[in-house]
Amino acid sequence: MTGISATATILKLKIDRFRGIEALDWxxxxxxxxxxxxxxxxxxTILEAIALLLSPSNALVLSEADFWQRKVEDEFVIxxxxxxxPSSxxxxxxxxxWPWEWDGNDAVRPITEDDEESGRAASGPPVYRLQVRGTPDLExxxxxxxPNDDIDHLSAAVRRNIGVVRLGGDDRNDRDLRLVYGSALDRLLADKGLRARIGRRVSEINLAANLGDSAKEALGKLDGTxxxxxxxxxxxxxxxxxQGLSIGALIGLMAESAHGVSLPLASWGAGTRRMTALQIAAAGEAETSITAIDEIERGLEPYRLRKxxxxxxxxxxxSFxxxxxxxxxxxxxxxSLWYLDGSGHIGPLLREKIARQQERDPETFLSRFAIIAEGPTEVGFLSxxxxxxxxxxFADHGVRVCDGQGNPATLDLLEAMADGGLLFGGFADDEGQSSGRWTELKAxxxxxxxxxxGGCTEERIMSLVDESRLEELIAHPDAGVAAERRVTLAMRLGIDNKSLPAIRTATEDFRALMxxxxxxxxxxxxxDETAKMWGRHGRRWFKFVVGGRELAEKMFVLGVWPSVKPDLLPFLNAVRAALGQAAISDVPHDG
Structure with missing residues (x-):
């Protein structure tokens, strides 16, 4: 970014002790x-902070609730x-x-002649430090x-020129549909003399003449007193x-309904009001306006939300x-997607690492506790x-088990979520790749x-089944599924007889074959053709969600659980801890 900005852009936001945020740096x-x-x-609160900083009006009132933990003695700073x-x-x-210079991370003082002599180069384009403080006097x-740390007043005129379109989640979002100072409609019309003309016309109305007799008498007595x-x-x-209020605030946009009646747009549905307010803002000077929308989906059908x-x-x-x-x-x-945790830390969800998951399963990023499982087998198994x-x-607690789409993609996604500060879990195989990255992620x-x-879910569970019960891994309530599994074994052995006795006779390692x-x-x-065919054999066994569930059930039925319990139980207790549940010493494992 070089030169003067073409749009109003917040490059850095710092919030201290405002409402529910003690400290945030973003x-x-x-x-x-x-x-x-x-x-x-x-x-x-982040959106409210932006709206307060750029508020076009001075007529705002603070309360104790605007201060961190209601400590009014500690002023807040945004x-x-x-x-x-230039239009600002x-x-x-x-x-x-005086402008500061942007160094890519923060505003720094502009260079001086002494700096030039010492070889310091200009850091970047001009920027400004704007702030709003809430004082202990509730002012x-x-x-x-x-840049010399002097503090000057930031005028309401400049804040109005910057402009912020604030659509909240509480349905009180008709401000930009009325001629309030600094509203989207006010900036669009840009008629500074309109309020005065309205005032003159209203002053011509004889309001006293419309009073009832008793009201006229009361007004007359007051006049005499x-x-x-x-x-x-x-x-x-x-x-x-x-101050801060205007007769123009009584003037708002009207629109004709389907029944031919002209109604205030402020009385229309929440979604229509939001869409209209944004269109008004866009029709004005878009290079200065910053938009802040809380719960963007409010009142909108999916097709209008996408639009x-x-x-x-x-x-x-x-926009925020x-x-x-x-x-x-x-x-x-x-x-740009960001995740804010309960401690006030906000981190990026890097698009290149989450794009596939964002498209396939966006609910991953809305869960109370998402668990990224490597593939469909792991999704079913873990569920x-x-x-x-x-x-x-577990779903009622906000836990979502998500398909990470393979080991490399799962690793990318888990790293992105870790960097973003999300509270989440991961469930993956060990394919012997990227061991350093996995170790760092585990830390x-x-x-x-x-x-x-070592290995994958199927390998780990099947390797622990007692030799005498191996054939039960093939068994299935649907006889056709069991038959297909025997077919995959016979094909690998190159024999026509697909019975279990024949298969056992033809191999020295029945477990490894399975x-x-x-x-x-x-x-x-x-x-190559045979390799492609063999690669599809997993679908006849456990390589799908229902198959993963079957494998987990057999882990308990075939007595494997005690062997994997030392490895799995800490993970399960970590999930329970994330949900506020106490640790357990075992999982019910009766057949």
Whole structure:
């Protein structure tokens, strides 16, 4: 980024002691930013902080609830490093606002002659430090921090020129549909004399003449009392406005309904109001406006939600969005996704590592506790085990077991989620690849990451079944499935007789033969065509979700659980801990 910014862009946001956030330090991306996270972690507070910082009005009132833990004695500070276009008129402040320089991470003081002599180069484009403070006296101060650390007032005019379109999740989002100072409609019409003209016309209305007789009498008595006390008299009624309030706020957009009746747009549905407000903002000076939308899905059907997300992504203006909608996450294929945890840490979900999961299973990023399982076998296997290990239905606790689409993709996704600060789990095979990365990930995740000690789920479980019960791995309630499994064994041996006695006679290692078929091993195939056929054998065994469940059930029925318990139980207890459940010493394992 070089030169003067073409759009208003928050490059760095720092929040201290505002509402539910004690401290947050964040470098959002240009364009669309989607903030994800659990309930009550502060997602809406971030949007409220941006809206307060850029509020076009001074007529705001603070309360104790706006301060961290209601400690009013500790003022809150919301500061942003902002790149601004010329249309913001930041240079028209009463005192000149000197720019800082952006070094890619923060605002730094511009170079001086001494810096040039010492060889220090200019860091980057000009930016400004804007901040708002809530004082112990419950007052709000909007300020510009100069590069010499002087503090100057940030005028409401500049904040109005920057503009913020704030759509909250509480349905009170008709501000931008009315002529409120700094609203989207106000910036679109840009008629500074309109309020005065409205006021003059309203003043021509004889409001007192419309009073009832008793009201006229009361007003007359008051007029006489004031006159006797040498106070202003000759009273009348008229519409007035006060600081921060305007008669224009009574003027709003109207639209014709399907029945031909003109109604205020503020009375239409939540989704329609939101879409209209954003269209008004887009029709104005889009290079200055910043958009903040809480629960973007509110009031919108899926098709309109997708359209809204796509349109925000296409806009050059910066936007900040929260959502609990899988549709919104799926549609946001060009947005920057962030995860906010309960400690106020916000981290990126790197698109190159999560894109496949974002498209296939966006609910992964909305779960209370997502577990990325390597493939369909692991999804089914783990789901069955969790049903025994977790108190109540695990899905009702917000646990989602997700298909990671293979070992390399699972590793990428788990790393991205770890970097993003998500609370999650992982369940994977050990394919002998990327051991350093897996070790580093294990150090971050602890017992929330489970990886078999060599090999895959099928290998590990089947290798522990007693020799006398191996044939029970082939058995299935559907006789056709059991027959298909025998066919895969016979094919690998190159024999026509598909009976178990014949298969056992033809091999020296019945267990190894079954494992090779169950994992779809191609080793030893005489040609490419046969290798392809052998690679599909796993689908006849456990390589699908239902097959994974079958394998888990057989782990308990065939007495394998005691052997894998030392490895699996710490992981299961880590899941329970994430749900607030006490650790267990065993999982029910009766047949």
């Amino acid at each position: 470098n959002p991306a240009p364009g669309m930013n989607i903030v994800l996270g659990g309930g009550d972690v502060g997602k809406s 500061q942003a490093v902002v790149a601004l276009p 008129e930041i240079g028209q402040q009463q005192r000149f606002a 709000i101060n909007w300020e510009i921090v100069q 004031l006159k006797n006390e040498a106070l202003p008299s000759k009273l009348d009624l008229g519409l007035t406005s006060s 809204l997300v796509k349109s925000l992504q296409a806009e050059p203006a910066q 969005v929260t959502t609990h909608s899988a549709v919104a996450i799926n549609a946001a294929d060009q947005a 069955y085990v969790l049903e025994r290990a977790v108190d109540g239905a 971050k995740m602890g017992d929330r990451l489970f990886q078999w000690a 494992i090779a078929a169950a994992i779809g091993s191609k080793e030893g195939a005489p040609d």
